[in-house]
Amino acid sequence: MTWTWFHRLGSPPYIYSLAARLTPWFAWPAALLIVGGLYGGLVLSPPDYQQGDGFRILYVHAPSAWMSLMVYTTMAVSAAVGLIWRIKVSHAVAASCAPIGASFTFCALVTGSLWGQPMWGTYWEWDPRLTSELILLFLYLGYMGLRSAMEDVQRADRASAVLAIVGIVNVPIIHYSVTWWNSLHQAPSVMKFDRPTIATSMLIPLLMMLLGFTLFFVTVLLIRLRGEVLSRERTASWIREAVSP
Amino acid sequence: MSAVSEFFDMGGYAAYVWPSYVLTLAVVVLNIVWARRLLAKSREEARRRLAMRAGGGET
Numbered sequence: 001m002t003w004t005w006f007h008r009l010g011s012p013p014y015i016y017s018l019a020a021r022l023t024p025w026f027a028w029p030a031a032l033l034i035v036g037g038l039y040g041g042l043v044l045s046p047p048d049y050q051q052g053d054g055f056r057i058l059y060v061h062a063p064s065a066w067m068s069l070m071v072y073t074t075m076a077v078s079a080a081v082g083l084i085w086r087i088k089v090s091h092a093v094a095a096s097c098a099p100i101g102a103s104f105t106f107c108a109l110v111t112g113s114l115w116g117q118p119m120w121g122t123y124w125e126w127d128p129r130l131t132s133e134l135i136l137l138f139l140y141l142g143y144m145g146l147r148s149a150m151e152d153v154q155r156a157d158r159a160s161a162v163l164a165i166v167g168i169v170n171v172p173i174i175h176y177s178v179t180w181w182n183s184l185h186q187a188p189s190v191m192k193f194d195r196p197t198i199a200t201s202m203l204i205p206l207l208m209m210l211l212g213f214t215l216f217f218v219t220v221l222l223i224r225l226r227g228e229v230l231s232r233e234r235t236a237s238w239i240r241e242a243v244s245p
Numbered sequence: 246m247s248a249v250s251e252f253f254d255m256g257g258y259a260a261y262v263w264p265s266y267v268l269t270l271a272v273v274v275l276n277i278v279w280a281r282r283l284l285a286k287s288r289e290e291a292r293r294r295l296a297m298r299a300g301g302g303e304t
Contacts, residue, residue, distance in 0.1 A: 034273075042266075043252075053256035060269035100276055107272045111265040118261050216273065223280040227287035234294070243291045 010087045012229045013238035019222040019229075026219040033212030040205030048202075057115040059205060062190075063213040064108035068136055069171055071101035071217060075143075076168040079161035088232060089225075091157035094164060095147060096224035100217060102140035109133060120184050128177040129185040132170060139167040153232055 008014045041059035048055035075097035082090030112130070113123045124130065143160050150156035178187045189198045190210075196203055233239055255262040 038266075047256060052258065054258035054261060056255065056258075056262050057265045060265050064269060064272070099279060103272050103276060107269055110268055114261045114265045118258060216276075220276045220280045223277075223284055227280070227283040230284075230287040230291050233291070239291050240295055243288045243295070 010089050012089060012233055012236065013242070015089050015092075016226055016229050016238075016242055019226045023219055023222045026215045026222065030212050030215035030219055033208045033215065037205045037208035037212055040208060045202045045205055046199075051119060054115070054118050055202075057111055058202075059209050061108060061111040061115055062206060063209045064104045064111060065133070066210055067104035067213050067217060068101060068108050068133065069174060070214065071097050071104065072136060072140070072164075072171055073168070074221075075101060076164045076171075079164040082157060083161040083165070088157075089229065091161065092225055092228035092232060093221070094161065095157070096221050096228050098140055098144050098147070100220050100224070102137060102144065104213075105133065105137040105140060109137065116184070125184055127184050128181040129174065129183050132174040132177050136167075136170055136174060139163070139170060143167075 037059060041056055045056075047053045075094045078090045078097070079094035081087060082094060109130075112133075116125070117123045143163050146163055147156045147160045150159060175188075177183060178185050190196045190203065190206065198206070230239065230242060253259060253263075
């Protein structure tokens with residue numbers, strides 16, 4: 001068995017060109033899935049029997065919330081890999097994740113709040129799910145703040161990696177908060193081991209949105225990663241080729 | 246009520262549904278803009294470093 005592919009993944013010039021080549025393969029399916037999911041969610045799927053058309057916030061809220069957790073997990077795992085095996089590219093992946101995750105966490109909080117007002121009668125409640133999701137936003141912001149406060153990239157990589165790894169404990173807390181404590185928030189209907197408790201006509205657009213957003217994350221990650229990799233290389237001669245117009 | 250205005254009314258939930266969709270769309274678009282700007286900035290800086298080195302700069 002050959003391990004060269006694995007070693008190549010740690011090589012900045014290889015990653016730079018690979019990321020450029022892969023981007024359209026994620027961008028187009030993401031765009032198609034999101035457009036299809038929007039049409040299905042806004043037009044095709046029937047109104048909910050309790051929430052009427054208000055439930056349609058689901059199609060933007062659930063994918064945003066999914067992004068907030070999935071991006072954080074990706075960030076923490078690549079930060080850990082970077083810290084343990086001292087792989088620069090891994091740290092670059094982690095650094096690229098943070099602004100994406102922060103923006104979707106913010107989006108999940110605001111869309112949730114806009115959903116809460118008509119259904120629960122309040123925009124905000126210090127509820128376990130809502131509070132732990134707000135802490136996730138602060139973790140992202142803390143991670144970004146820590147990085148930007150440090151001049152030296154390698155020190156910033158190491159310090160922010162520790163923060164990302166410690167913060168991962170919040171991810172299962174967010175996911176299980178609705179089962180462990182009494183929460184206003186509903187329990188999962190899709191992300192569970194049992195069969196989903198949601199009608200198929202509502203489920204299909206939701207799955208399209210979830211997959212579309214995931215592919216969108218990879219697209220944005222690949223673009224950011226190229227920038228991160230390039231800015232970390234001070235002397236390498238491959239940069240000349242990379243930036244020649 | 247016509248089908249179109251009924252669609253935009255969202256069964257009375259328009260004030261909550263549409264801002265959610267607009268915000269999410271804005272976050273998606275901004276992510277693309279920010280990522281592209283980061284890449285362009287990194288390329289510009291790398292180009293400047295190379296020019297400085299070629300010109301006998303202090304790199």
